[in-house]
Amino acid sequence: MAFTTDTTEASSSEERPDDLLGPGTAIAATLRSTLGPNGLDKMVIDRSGSVVVTNTGATVLDGLEIDAPIGRVIRNAIQAHARHVGDGTTTTALLVGELLDAADGLAERGLHPTSIVDGYASAVSHARDALDELSVPVDPDDERLGEVASTAVTGRWDAAATERFADITVDALRAVDCDAARLTIHAYAGGGLADSERVNGILVDVDSSSTTIDGFGTDDRRALADPTVALVDAEVTPPPSEASGTVTVRNPDDLAAVREHERAAGDRLIRSVADRDVDVLVCQKSIDDAVKTDLARAGVLPVERTRRDEFDAIARAAGATAVAAVADLDRDALGTVGSVRRRSVGGGAVIEFSGLPGESHESLLLRGGTPHVAAETKRIVEDGLAVARHAASGGGVVPGGGAGMMAVSRAVADRASSVDDRSALALEAFADAVTVVPRTLARNAGADPIDALVALRNRRHDGETAAGVARSGAVRDMFDAGVVEPVAVPARCLETAVRTAGLVLRIDETLDAEPIDGSEVDGDGRRGHAHGGDDGHGHRGGHTHGSGHTHGGEHGGGGHDGGYPWALSH
Template sequence: MAGFPGSIAFDEYGRPFIILRDQDKQKRLTGIDALKSHILAARQIANTVRTSLGPKGLDKMMVSPDGDVTVTNDGATILKMMDIEHEIGKLLVELSQSQDDEIGDGTTGVVVLAGALLEQAASLVDRGIHPIRIADGFEMACQTAVAHLEKIAELFPVSATNTEPLIQVAMTTLGSKIINKCHRQMAEIAVNAVLAVADLEQKDVNFELIKVEGKVGGKLEDTVLVKGVVIDKTMSHSQMPKELKDVKLAILTCAFEPPKPKTKHKLDVGDVAAYKELRQYEQEKFKEMVNLVKNAGATLAICQWGFDDEANHLLLQQQLPAVRWVGGPEIELIAIATGGRIVPRFEELSPEKLGTAGLVRELSFGTTSDKMLVIEECANSRAVTILVRGGNKMLIEEAKRSLHDALCVVRSLVQEPNIVYGGGAAEIACSLAVAAQADQLASLEQYAYRGFAEALEAIPLALAENSGLSAIHTLGELKAKQSASGDPALGIDCMFTGNMNMREQHVIESLKSKRQQLLLATQLVKMILKIDDVRSPSDQQG
């Protein structure tokens, strides 16, 4: 118990309780001091991810306690892997994760916005404004900003025939990622994957049908979209055929093993005759299992469990190709794709429970022995797999995260086909609208409105800083141009094209994502502003 700040005592019933030492000398922050402490912690975390914002944003290298290295600029991943002890810091991690779960993109922007709002709240508190009035003002200003977002949003054509607009949005998302050197190809893969599983009439996308697999080797440009299922397995025997056509799949969750007695008693074999009899029984059972699969009409067995060399050899003799140790999620995806049923017992196998696929083949990679199995031309062709290639595991993991963001943005547009323009254009438009509304207010909340308007400028400021531009000068010029022209498509020219019009640059973002950022950041800031005391379970209760 070395270093433990207390001692254990026992009451008259023998129940232990802890006596904390120096309880009277421990200091607990309350009121405005506590609030400023919370704001400082949140701002530090926001400043950490601020440099990762935008197409010129920098990556972070995260090293786990066991030495695993992750390089990423995805806000949710950075915060999730940071070892944060402060309670308010943990709230920001949850904020980023909430944005990631709901939308999938904008995880860095939402934290930067929350940090900027808290910075404005700190200056307003210093001016003597009560935190509750600030929180209420921020909430009203957020409603004004969201209403203006809806006003400047443009309807977006989502069509399976004309995919170019969707590709432009996916390219905007991937522009800030490590894979931006081939982001046109990656954007096309993401759009085609979503459209393959989307129901455009119901405006619904079943993400369960999209699987992202990675394989080390090759280059990023070798990434492909497979209209089917890719599993990281091979045929169970090296002499089984590597390519099968017009396949009938038996999808099994039962093992090719002799049944074991369901008792705790052990079986003793006393003489050679008994052993031979047991051996004969096992062989007959193996043959019976293989025959049941063959008689059902299956030409390929997909098994969740393994089987030994004897069963493997028997399957080869009977000319029944098989795949073993296929995981549960893959089994389910294969069943969905091929239209087959998952069978738990050999006796239940019948022709109508088999899945169908036009082609099953093994993929080989380079000069290595790495192989994967591809199931294509399935009965239910909606299931797709993105096979990501890359020079090392770290690059593949970052490519997977980037593709996930692109998939989520395209899904958001299928669900709600409205867009705003990126490059900080939407934030500046909302900032101008909120500032104009502040001039119409006579109450104390006008200060919170102006603070909210300034906080919205943190996004274009960060984009300009990360791009190496003169941030204040660029922002001032942009605000003046937007005020004069009323065009909400003018944003930060991060790529130095000489054109501030994001409409012409095709820098497009989902309205749903931008609105969610505003709402989540405002809700969190309102929650933090209402915390004036932090009590731990060990604190003495007065």
């Protein structure tokens, strides 16, 4: 389906509330069919004709062109949630749409927007209490940590691939004591998902980090055993002359003398490295070409332009200290590793540092048939890694399949029954809105959402608090099914949805304004829009012409000019 919401022709004084709420419900409608293990894919086509097929809500949102400023505000909020939490993008979008839709009905009944916002905010505190009561603790060695990762990636691959990726992700996380700084993920095209592996060590991507190496050539069989590693956090070039001045070259002998002087300076630099028995010189910046060649000839492997995070990781893992210049190198600054070797992966190359005596480090080497599949695989594994870290951080887990939202709905509804003023209406609307998650899961599984909701409420009434919607659409105990999620995911989905809905509800009209950020008016004379609310804050938004196209379907195929169609689940 095409997704375009245009407010460029809207009247500034006659803007209706539903015109402001529309983008939120449109985004929710676009992502609804992607939720859960039975979620369908979207084919997102950009202006160049490139095609991406995915059912990851964050990826779909990234590819949409949204004309409505309110729509962009909502998307930005949901994307911020995805960056911080790593999962729950689609759930958050559905909750935003449902809360805005419910607010529209409350406004028609005479409830003021600020009262609705206050009611939603009150409901979130009760929701968090309900989730905490439902949660169970988990530690890094608990088997439920694997179930958390598996739940996050279920529906993206078949059962065997899901189990494999969950296992290698959780094993790598445990190996680094759940420290994300000691775990890196690399994805390369040209192989199948089954070719993915976990590497005990640091992989430095030669292509993406602009790293270059001399001395190995293209021989993957060659490796340096127990090499001494030095790290220089600056450019490595021959030292400049101590005296400033101008050199005048009058004849070939003068030119030869200048070159001999430069060679001598370079030789001193090479000797200063070789005399310290350095086997691998890792430089965060560039190395002079001539120096690099001479280092390789002297038996020193030069590695230049190493990415900052990789540079720091190598220093910690090798037990080395980075210095500002080669002249500062001494025995105390050097480190060592078990081996350094070059590996060819998917048409590119990586440098592998293994056998790390200092800080342990793990790398996940992911493969995919095409660059798009490899990139999407990396995003999915990062989601699984993020939720596993949340679960292991001490917050606990709750049953999935909408069980957490049913607990929230019951708790907020009970609270609403004890309130004797009009704020009870907002609480009741919130309690009904959060059931959009189990209802959508049931619909996407081919089950009747009303029947599923009734069954869930009956099971909860009988004390089965972990009851949720399974992949088959049936209602069953989610803990028994191994479908669990960190309590932080539904809690932050609710918090983000309420904050975003509150931001939109406080806006009462759209006003044309002069440029407020110093930008020029574009060629057709249009300016950005400022959105004023009763809280006095403006929200700037310009116009984007054209629209992205999102085609729902099962697994997409077919060519498109300039693009490369792919489907991750193929």
